[in-house]
Amino acid sequence: MTAFFQSLGLSYEWAWSIATVAAIVIVALLVMFSVAMVIYVDRKVIGAVSMRRGPNVVGPFGLLQSFADGLKVFLQETIIPTAANKGIFLLAPIITFTVALAAWAVIPFWDGGVIANINVGLLYILAISSLSVYGVVMSGWASNSKYPFFSAMRAAAQMISYEVSIGFVLVCVVLFAGTFNMSGIVYAQQGFGLGVINAYVVHPLLFPMWVVFFISSLAETARAPFDLTEAESELVAGYQTEYSSMSFALFWLGEYANILLMCSLNTLLFWGGWLPPIDWAPLYLVPGIVWFLLKTFMFFLMFSWIWATVPRYRYDQLMRLGWKVFLPMSLLFVAATSGWLMATGHFDRAPAFVPDPAAVPPAFVDTTPAQPEAARAKS
Amino acid sequence: MIQAIAFYFFATIVVGAAVMTIMSKNPVHSVLWLIMAFFNAAGLMVLVGAEFIAMLLVIVYVGAVAVLFLFVVMMLDIDFAAMRAGFSRNAPLGLAVAAVLLAELLLAAGAYSAGGIQLGTPDGSAVQAVEVSNIEALGALLYGRYILLFEIAGIILLVAMIGAIVLTFQAPKPGARARQDVDKQTRRRPEDATVMKNPEIGQGVDL
Numbered sequence: 001m002t003a004f005f006q007s008l009g010l011s012y013e014w015a016w017s018i019a020t021v022a023a024i025v026i027v028a029l030l031v032m033f034s035v036a037m038v039i040y041v042d043r044k045v046i047g048a049v050s051m052r053r054g055p056n057v058v059g060p061f062g063l064l065q066s067f068a069d070g071l072k073v074f075l076q077e078t079i080i081p082t083a084a085n086k087g088i089f090l091l092a093p094i095i096t097f098t099v100a101l102a103a104w105a106v107i108p109f110w111d112g113g114v115i116a117n118i119n120v121g122l123l124y125i126l127a128i129s130s131l132s133v134y135g136v137v138m139s140g141w142a143s144n145s146k147y148p149f150f151s152a153m154r155a156a157a158q159m160i161s162y163e164v165s166i167g168f169v170l171v172c173v174v175l176f177a178g179t180f181n182m183s184g185i186v187y188a189q190q191g192f193g194l195g196v197i198n199a200y201v202v203h204p205l206l207f208p209m210w211v212v213f214f215i216s217s218l219a220e221t222a223r224a225p226f227d228l229t230e231a232e233s234e235l236v237a238g239y240q241t242e243y244s245s246m247s248f249a250l251f252w253l254g255e256y257a258n259i260l261l262m263c264s265l266n267t268l269l270f271w272g273g274w275l276p277p278i279d280w281a282p283l284y285l286v287p288g289i290v291w292f293l294l295k296t297f298m299f300f301l302m303f304s305w306i307w308a309t310v311p312r313y314r315y316d317q318l319m320r321l322g323w324k325v326f327l328p329m330s331l332l333f334v335a336a337t338s339g340w341l342m343a344t345g346h347f348d349r350a351p352a353f354v355p356d357p358a359a360v361p362p363a364f365v366d367t368t369p370a371q372p373e374a375a376r377a378k379s
Numbered sequence: 380m381i382q383a384i385a386f387y388f389f390a391t392i393v394v395g396a397a398v399m400t401i402m403s404k405n406p407v408h409s410v411l412w413l414i415m416a417f418f419n420a421a422g423l424m425v426l427v428g429a430e431f432i433a434m435l436l437v438i439v440y441v442g443a444v445a446v447l448f449l450f451v452v453m454m455l456d457i458d459f460a461a462m463r464a465g466f467s468r469n470a471p472l473g474l475a476v477a478a479v480l481l482a483e484l485l486l487a488a489g490a491y492s493a494g495g496i497q498l499g500t501p502d503g504s505a506v507q508a509v510e511v512s513n514i515e516a517l518g519a520l521l522y523g524r525y526i527l528l529f530e531i532a533g534i535i536l537l538v539a540m541i542g543a544i545v546l547t548f549q550a551p552k553p554g555a556r557a558r559q560d561v562d563k564q565t566r567r568r569p570e571d572a573t574v575m576k577n578p579e580i581g582q583g584v585d586l
Contacts (some may be wrong), residue, residue: 017381126438127438160443206542315557
């Protein structure tokens, strides 16, 4: 896209800036649209499981239900409690929403379809997702009400606990891939299973790690059965009790954007990302983004299926699972994985996966490679 | 151009947030400003090309340390009036610390403007900048040349962690409620816990 703006006669730096902003807007809008559709799917699945119809009034098959809800919420009055800490109260939903969108910067939707193809992509996602706890904690504190505060405390402890085991799971994946770059991790999965299956999950050392990652991503996004932050029988509506109108909607959208992000991480790290499931030439005729979206959608269906099926955990059970089951297990698997890879000579064969620059199609927004020599010398 | 704009943007916010950290009256606001400063410092790290350090700064300090900090500060029950009462008493100490820090800053600025120091290597050759990514360079140093120091640091942290656990661990007192056995709880079935009774009218149930 940078090349397109450069052809309009802009200098490289300005063309790059405009292309980046354009890409951010496109991705943000598409993520928001997917969130709206996914909320509809979620409600349909829940409806089907409990033998109801789900949303079916607004638009054909109720498809426009989320947009109607959005409009309704937009037109409502924003109520700020008088005892609330006003600035932080209003900042909290904005942080939740922004952080949920910011993580999408390093997600490759197809081969080269990524805003920022940075070589610490996975760490960036960890960093951004560790920020999302602030939206919850700030809203709980600023509401100046006891139930939101309890909820915020729960959320903070829960997210930190599960981030630890997620971190170790990611170490296993990175050991196999030899890179933190998201695209690099997907390239490394090509023909991984017996030379035909494009997925990490088929490896006996990585399959248990995927299970841990999937359950941890439920806990990290505070989805059922780990939605203790919003346990309505104990905490009213959790940290968003005092919120109304758009400030509530931002939490809601941010939460679903995070869920989609976790689904796409499952796809990218363990299920081959944009690659077709089997390394067979005709399947590559289907565009990569179709495979990516199909896999991500499959994980979202699993999320809503679990929501509809599994009862809520107790808080001590949640902590036990995180610290006493997942943490030792993932630590053991980090040791086992590195031992296995050393024993099989994986690190001697592949020092680090570096895609051939000529073979990779230009990124969505070209970063450094297309930079002219003059500009590089200057910086 | 863009680099310069980004630098001054991040730098201004870091300095501003740092000032607000000590100026704001509410300790929770202070912690939030501190987090703001951390985050923008990470932005500065990215600008100088240390993206790995930047991400670690956010993950470790913003994502873990500052959350716990915020956690504690939010639950503190502070009497602000009592806190400010000590101001005049502690002012000389604070001024002394400030003077030392200012002197150090001036010294550092003076040393910097006098020119960089020559870093020596054991064989006397100049330090070479290499074209490898941050992660590889750091990894090669930590797990290569400094492996012993790195592992000693790891052991020390492990010992500290075990120490903290030992200090806070309380053995269950005799007579206290039995600890939970999750396997036992999940194995429990309705038949083990309930009994069906069909008493006659006016008879009551014999337990």
